[in-house]
Amino acid sequence: MSGAEAFAEEEVAAPAPPSLAATLLRDPVTVVSCLFVLLVALAAIFAPFLVPYDPLAQSVLSANQPPSWQHWVGTDKFGRDILSRIIEGARTSALLGVSAPILAGISGTLLGVAAGYFGGWTDRIIGRFIDLLLAFPALLLGILIAAALGPGFFQLTATLTIAFAPRFARIARASSLSIREEPFVDAALLAGVSHWRIILRHVVPNIIGPVIVILTLEVASAIRLEAALSFIGLGTQPPEPSWGNIIRDGLDNMFGSAWPVISAGFAITATTLAINLIGDRIRDVLDPDTRE
Amino acid sequence: MRMARTIALRVLDAVPTVLLVLTLVFFALRVLPGDPARVALGEFATPEQIAALHAKMGLDGPLAWQYLTFLRDVATLRFGTSFVSSEPVGAMLAQNLPYTIDLTVLATLFGVVMGLPLGVASARRRGGPVDFGARLFALLGYAIPDFYLGALLLIWLALDTGLFPISGGGEGAWDRFYHLILPAFTLGVIKAAFLSRLTRGALLETLGRDFVRTARAKGAREPRVVYRHALRNALLPVSNGLALSLLSTLSGAVAIELIFNRPGIGTMLVEAVSTRDYPVVQAGLVVFSLFVVAVNLLADLLNGVIDPRIRAAS
Numbered sequence: 131m132s133g134a135e136a137f138a139e140e141e142v143a144a145p146a147p148p149s150l151a152a153t154l155l156r157d158p159v160t161v162v163s164c165l166f167v168l169l170v171a172l173a174a175i176f177a178p179f180l181v182p183y184d185p186l187a188q189s190v191l192s193a194n195q196p197p198s199w200q201h202w203v204g205t206d207k208f209g210r211d212i213l214s215r216i217i218e219g220a221r222t223s224a225l226l227g228v229s230a231p232i233l234a235g236i237s238g239t240l241l242g243v244a245a246g247y248f249g250g251w252t253d254r255i256i257g258r259f260i261d262l263l264l265a266f267p268a269l270l271l272g273i274l275i276a277a278a279l280g281p282g283f284f285q286l287t288a289t290l291t292i293a294f295a296p297r298f299a300r301i302a303r304a305s306s307l308s309i310r311e312e313p314f315v316d317a318a319l320l321a322g323v324s325h326w327r328i329i330l331r332h333v334v335p336n337i338i339g340p341v342i343v344i345l346t347l348e349v350a351s352a353i354r355l356e357a358a359l360s361f362i363g364l365g366t367q368p369p370e371p372s373w374g375n376i377i378r379d380g381l382d383n384m385f386g387s388a389w390p391v392i393s394a395g396f397a398i399t400a401t402t403l404a405i406n407l408i409g410d411r412i413r414d415v416l417d418p419d420t421r422e
Numbered sequence: 423m424r425m426a427r428t429i430a431l432r433v434l435d436a437v438p439t440v441l442l443v444l445t446l447v448f449f450a451l452r453v454l455p456g457d458p459a460r461v462a463l464g465e466f467a468t469p470e471q472i473a474a475l476h477a478k479m480g481l482d483g484p485l486a487w488q489y490l491t492f493l494r495d496v497a498t499l500r501f502g503t504s505f506v507s508s509e510p511v512g513a514m515l516a517q518n519l520p521y522t523i524d525l526t527v528l529a530t531l532f533g534v535v536m537g538l539p540l541g542v543a544s545a546r547r548r549g550g551p552v553d554f555g556a557r558l559f560a561l562l563g564y565a566i567p568d569f570y571l572g573a574l575l576l577i578w579l580a581l582d583t584g585l586f587p588i589s590g591g592g593e594g595a596w597d598r599f600y601h602l603i604l605p606a607f608t609l610g611v612i613k614a615a616f617l618s619r620l621t622r623g624a625l626l627e628t629l630g631r632d633f634v635r636t637a638r639a640k641g642a643r644e645p646r647v648v649y650r651h652a653l654r655n656a657l658l659p660v661s662n663g664l665a666l667s668l669l670s671t672l673s674g675a676v677a678i679e680l681i682f683n684r685p686g687i688g689t690m691l692v693e694a695v696s697t698r699d700y701p702v703v704q705a706g707l708v709v710f711s712l713f714v715v716a717v718n719l720l721a722d723l724l725n726g727v728i729d730p731r732i733r734a735a736s
Binding site: 258261262265266267268269270273274275276277278350354357358361362363364377380381384385388391392395398399400402403406407 | 438439442443446447450451561562564565566567569570573574576577581669670672673674676677680681691692695696700703707710711714715718
């Protein structure tokens with residue numbers, strides 16, 4: 131590259147916008163939220179080394195204890211340490227919270243792009259299916275799947291993936307529909323560029339912003355939905371702890387101790403709140419039109 | 423007359439959706455790997471036992487025949503008999519459904535009565551203390567799971583202070599209402615959080631529009647500007663959101679009924695899933711799904727009432 135060319139390029143280039151991360155880290159609420167989510171993530175990853183007690187170990191002698199120095203948030207009716215169970219439960223939440231939205235994001239985007247880009251009958255069938263799934267409450271879908279396959283981790287992943295995919299599909303579809311109409315797409319096709327390349331170069335960059343926003347918010351939805359399904363007894367099965375089934379166990383033993391319910395529910399609420407705050411902030415940055 | 427035609431067309435349009443949902447429920451319980459009879463009888467059941475149960479469940483005929491029988495059962499609202507209690511499933515539905523409808527209706531009422539005014543107040547004094555409080559309330563309402571809020575209210579208002587009953591559906595009109603308040607309030611608070619945020623956003627958007635400035639310039643008083651001009655135009659997203667939240671209330675009712683130990687479709691469905699009572703599971707899922715379709719249909723029609731342009735377009 132000659133000196134003149136370099137100079138011209140420098141003049142044309144707009145001042146780089148501050149990166150997403152930099153903008154986010156300037157907001158104290160977002161920083162605190164990020165730190166909290168990080169804490170939960172670390173707890174989930176290192177659970178086996180962090181738990182003060184075996185989350186499944188029962189001890190009749192120490193049942194239904196209030197919080198103390200030995201048991202920071204007390205024990206349940208079997209004398210199991212609640213804190214250990216909540217930390218162990220974070221693993222399920224984190225695993226599903228990460229895997230389900232990603233699986234849904236990939237499958238939903240593929241479906242949406244296929245519908246919007248190729249149109250016709252593909253679009254009509256996929257479109258109807260997306261509409262139906264968007265209207266169908268996720269919890270009901272979870273009940274249907276648990277009724278057909280029994281409860282379990284695989285079923286939870288399937289439920290969450292199917293429930294979340296339509297939102298990605300809708301955005302991907304709308305975006306590829308409009309791109310498809312652009313004259314440059316026809317020009318590129320005539321020039322021999324493949325459909326895949328057009329999708330990768332022009333459709334995907336267009337939807338990456340909204341997809342990141344939905345992805346973030348769905349992490350919270352996944353954690354909540356897992357908790358709800360485990361709460362009604364169709365998700366993670368006891369004795370394996372999950373934030374939802376700790377609350378269920380605790381409700382059965384309400385006269386014994388309210389601490390399991392209060393603390394597990396607090397874990398769900400605080401984690402959801404933190405992720406929602408981060409998601410809202412990302413949306414404000416990536417999509418300023420919709421900011422409040 | 424045109425209105426009737428529009429409604430008829432929309433109802434007709436919902437028919438394929440209903441069929442699709444029914445088909446999904448039917449095939450999910452039959453075609454997915456996981457034989458209900460095997461699940462019900464356990465791993466060590468003999469082939470004869472499984473065949474016998476298949477016959478009892480109506481799972482032995484050709485799939486197409488089973489499908490037609492299923493559609494007939496739905497159309498006649500009979501749904502066969504429960505495996506567990508041997509009761510006709512239609513009667514179980516008739517017994518449980520009113521409780522779930524009560525809960526959903528009162529929860530929606532609570533949500534609208536708390537959420538709409540809060541959203542309006544919040545938008546009118548943007549950035550003020552009311553707005554700050556409302557946004558904080560919305561954030562918390564979005565984050566807290568309905569069943570956790572229900573459990574907290576149960577611990578606090580029913581167990582500790584004894585102001586409300588702990589469980590059951592109640593006998594007689596007044597007692598039933600008394601048993602309904604706390605569960606409905608739980609779902610209503612969550613709904614209010616959602617609606618207040620939605621109303622605030624929609625109203626802020628319309629308050630900035632030209633016709634609002636025109637109304638003010640003409641000398642219209644502030645309440646008239648807000649309620650007559652701005653809010654009316656903000657209602658469309660709010661009614662859409664209300665329909666959406668009606669569905670989450672309905673699914674929230676499942677957990678809430680469990681917490682407050684209430685009779686209802688949710689309790690019935692979850693119990694049936696855990697006891698593998700397939701006719702009941704099927705009926706519960708069908709009823710819930712029909713609700714989903716009906717609510718969406720209602721929302722569409724309501725949009726036509728609120729915004730005549732939509733009516734004209736369809």
